[in-house]
Amino acid sequence: MNLYLSKKLFVDLRVYARLDKVWTPSSSSITKGLLLFFLVTSVLLIIRPENELTKKVSYTKQVDITTKNQINQFLGSRNIIFDFLFVTQLSQDINRLEFVQHAKVTRNELLTFKLAITEFIPHAYWHTGTARIAVDLHGNILTNFTPKQRPVIIELQEISINHLLASPNRDALLALKLIEEEPLAQELIDENVTYVFTKSEGLSAELPNGSIVVIGDSTNIDEKLIAWRIFKTQIDAADPKNPIHLDLRFKNRALISNNLTTSLTAQKVLKD
Structure with a gap:
C-alpha cells in the first residue's frame, strides 16, 4: 500500500x-x-491626435473647404494609433456624419491615410419668408451639409398673424429633380431662373424677363418641357413690362397669356 x-x-x-x-x-x-x-x-x-491625425489624411479628389474643416473637427478628438489599427471603424464613423454621402479610408504609409469622400450636397434650398433652409429630395431639413450652389425654391404663402414656417413640398422637390434629369432642361433653363412654389399652382419657373412658366406637379415633366420649348422664342422675346404667363398644368395643352391679354389662349401642343 x-x-x-x-x-x-x-x-x-x-x-x-x-x-x-x-x-x-x-x-x-x-x-x-x-x-x-x-x-x-x-x-x-x-501622441496628440489633434496635432497628428488631421495632418495625416490626404484626399483622393478635391473637397470643399467647408467639408475639410468639418472633417478636421471630427478627427480632432480621435487617436491616430487606434484609427490606423482599426481603419474600417474609422470609415464607418466618417460615413455616419450627416454631411458625408459616402466615405472610404485606406492606409497609405505608416500612420497616414487616404480618404475618398463624396460630399452630401443639398437637393435644393427652400426659402420661406426670411428663412432659407437646405433640404434633401424628400424635404428633410439638413443641419450639416456641404454648401454648394443649388436651385432655390421660394415658397409664397399668404400673410397671416402666424409666423411663416418652412414646409418643403416633396412633390415640388421631385419635379425639380425630374427637370434637372431632362436633357431638354439645359436648353430652357439657366442659372438665372428662379423657382417659385405656391399651393395653388405648384412649382413655377420665373425667367429673368419676368415671364412665368407654371410647371405644376411632377407628372409628365418631359411633355411639359416639350411644350415649353414650342413657346421658348416667344417667351424669350417678351418685353419685361409685358411678360408672358405660360401654364403647362394641362395635359397636351398650354395656356399662354400676358399682362395685356384679359383672356387665356389655349393651344394644343401635343398629339393625344
Whole structure:
C-alpha cells in the first residue's frame, strides 16, 4: 500500500512539474510584456491626435473647404494609433456624419491615410419668408451639409398673424429633380431662373424677363418641357413690362397669356 502511494505521488509530482513548466511564464517574459505595455501606453499618451491625425489624411479628389474643416473637427478628438489599427471603424464613423454621402479610408504609409469622400450636397434650398433652409429630395431639413450652389425654391404663402414656417413640398422637390434629369432642361433653363412654389399652382419657373412658366406637379415633366420649348422664342422675346404667363398644368395643352391679354389662349401642343 505504501509502495503504491509513493508511486502515485511520484507520478503526480512529474505531471505538476510539466504543467508548471508549460503554463508558468518566466520572469523575463513578464518583464518584456510589461515593458511592451508601458511602451504602447506611453506612445498613445504622448501622441496628440489633434496635432497628428488631421495632418495625416490626404484626399483622393478635391473637397470643399467647408467639408475639410468639418472633417478636421471630427478627427480632432480621435487617436491616430487606434484609427490606423482599426481603419474600417474609422470609415464607418466618417460615413455616419450627416454631411458625408459616402466615405472610404485606406492606409497609405505608416500612420497616414487616404480618404475618398463624396460630399452630401443639398437637393435644393427652400426659402420661406426670411428663412432659407437646405433640404434633401424628400424635404428633410439638413443641419450639416456641404454648401454648394443649388436651385432655390421660394415658397409664397399668404400673410397671416402666424409666423411663416418652412414646409418643403416633396412633390415640388421631385419635379425639380425630374427637370434637372431632362436633357431638354439645359436648353430652357439657366442659372438665372428662379423657382417659385405656391399651393395653388405648384412649382413655377420665373425667367429673368419676368415671364412665368407654371410647371405644376411632377407628372409628365418631359411633355411639359416639350411644350415649353414650342413657346421658348416667344417667351424669350417678351418685353419685361409685358411678360408672358405660360401654364403647362394641362395635359397636351398650354395656356399662354400676358399682362395685356384679359383672356387665356389655349393651344394644343401635343398629339393625344
